Amino acid sequence: SSWWSHVEMGPPDPILGVTEAFKRDTNSKKMNLGVGAYRDDNGKPYVLNCVRKAEAQIAAKKMDKEYLPIAGLADFTRASAELALGENSEAFKSGRYVTVQGISGTGSLRIGANFLQRFFKSSRDVYLPKPSWGNHTPIFRDAGLQLQAYRYYDPKTCSLDFSGAMDDISKIPEKSIILLHACAHNPTGVDPRQEQWKEMAAVVKKRNLLVYFDMAYQGFASGDINRDAWAVRHFIEQGINIVLAQSYAKNMGLYGERVGAFTVICSDAEEAKRVESQLKILIRPMYSNPPINGARIASLILNSPDLRKEWLVEVKSMADRIISMRTQLVSNLKKEGSSHNWQHITDQIGMFCFTGLKPEQVERLTKEFSIYMTKDGRISVAGVTSGNVGYLAHAIHQVTK
């Protein structure tokens, strides 16, 4: 007999299921709009030129493979903090922060969740926007926290339910944890405007909430790293000591290298040191110390003026292509004769778009047109190219007219 007789088969990953079905489809016109990675205009993965250059430089140096410190590559973590906070940030310049290297966005979120579970004794509740990235819930749950929600997306308008969000947030019990997507909300693509962020910051401050920012798309959303970090920086300037998870999977195309960072804004540098020591105690029994390859690449890019400049151009070009596909999709829908309002497609930002399509319509898109997306009507705009945007518009029009 086996120890594992009672172990249940885990549920199939919904997004993986989309990709599997896509692979099996023989239709030459098929489109995979479930993919959560950037694709170029030929539908191919894109390795940034600045990444290739950084890799070549690193290879030439023939460095050793000695363990990184538990908190990661210092040049990387410092540059990562500066990228998020801004070089003129008082919090950054005063050193009243700690940034540890994390295993991309997930690992950074998890370190933070574990840290809050252990040291944030005021509440066990994490408030997520409705909807949020599917993995947020299990991450916080596995860390031992509880999940709550605040209104966010309005399916009637395919945009932000601002009054609903403000209403819910103003009622969150004091000293709870609230998670905010810094930019390019996943999965809806709906971001607050700056005036709306200001109001949210005021309420959050009034309720004395612990703010947890998830920033997985800095630079990738608008094409401007400063603009995409505006909310994070505004909150800090308002005196809110946030915690922050960053990912370099999308904005540097370093998906499989697992590059990320977790930051805690503290009262002062001395507190930051104490917090760092506790983060290390959490990290060591998880994986001891982080992988170096991606962090070295990211560090070289962020810290070398030439490579950094090149990176900013490349990340803008990725963002621009996405924005262009949104624009073309809408104009193609109009050309098809669609009478629906598709403005939300261009209002939304980032990799993902909540089309507003219903499950039956999504099913028709898949069955009749071999266009694959998740049941909630979310498409990855990264999977759209100038070569297939016409086909996509045609198909959407067919199922919605």
Next chain:
Amino acid sequence: LAAYRTDEGQPWVLPVVRKVEQVIAADGSLNHEYLPILGLPEFRASASRIALGDGSPAISENRIGSVQSLGGTGALRIGAEFLRRWYNGNNNTATPVYISSPSWENHNAVFVDAGFKDIRTYHYWDAAKRGLDLHGLLEDMEKAPEFSIFILHACAHNPTGTDPTPDEWKQIAAVMKRRFLFPFFDSAYQGFASGNLDKDAWAVRYFVSEGFELFCAQSFSKNFGLYNERVGNLTVVGKDADSVKRVLSQMEKIVRTTWSNPPSQGARIVATTLTSPQLFAEWKDNVKTMADRVLLMRSELRSRLESLGTPGTWNHITDQIGMFSFTGLNPKQVEYMIKEKHIYLMASGRINMCGLTTKNLDYVAKSIHEAVTKIQ
């Protein structure tokens, strides 16, 4: 953290690793896309094969699974998280976990943070005889509650360097089988200990041949010198393919909330090496180079101490294996070594054999001699 050093006292990137890195760098078809949640398939299969052996019945019977992990630590943690959720009931945090006394200092925290509430030690090091306390170990296993989890060092026990002999392993396995104890192997030094991959995997393979369901956390940090790339693998051996499939599906859920999917660089290097006959042969050679140097330092240190007539017996230096050695020096003697001779050991008397070189052997031997004769 301990890492291999050359005879010049320098870190050593294995020549085969440099070669493979260049191959990877030159391969324009490679990109940085996500790996699957459980890792690079070629890595997982070849890594488990290294532990279990090509001819393993578990492999031919399709009842093994692999989870690419962030180093040996990551493999231990995923295994621990799984056991806490699914072993001996559902979420049974009360299942005792036994860790050797002494052990790698991070073992404890891995299982505590995974949620286990009852962490115990089992007798291992016999300070008086400077060897394995087999009697104490077996007694602890007899007394342990049924279904307890035992963390076993596959080879090159850290920190004592003292491994059970094959015969002693057989006795351990017999008790564990009779008392339904779960073997969780920590294999961080395969190849690095004796210089021979199969020899260093003997214990794991014996347990498999005895029909155990077990976990084996593998690290490629030392034997591939890939410390900072975080290359590890959790090998799962089950009774049948279906249970392994279900186990892996649940491990996927655990991985997804810990790191989503593992880093690709190190796994690519290992997979490329292990799946090419030529590179595999080169790697084995590199591993033997490291193991042989450590073995040489052991025999040289022992012979010097014996020539000096240092009081006590010193055969334990060569009986022990791997990176570390429990010298038997007491805390006062260790303090002397550190303060007066600037030789850094742990308070336990543990020495890192990789720190020895042909240039410093005489000095270290003389210092040990002084410490033992001057300080009691």
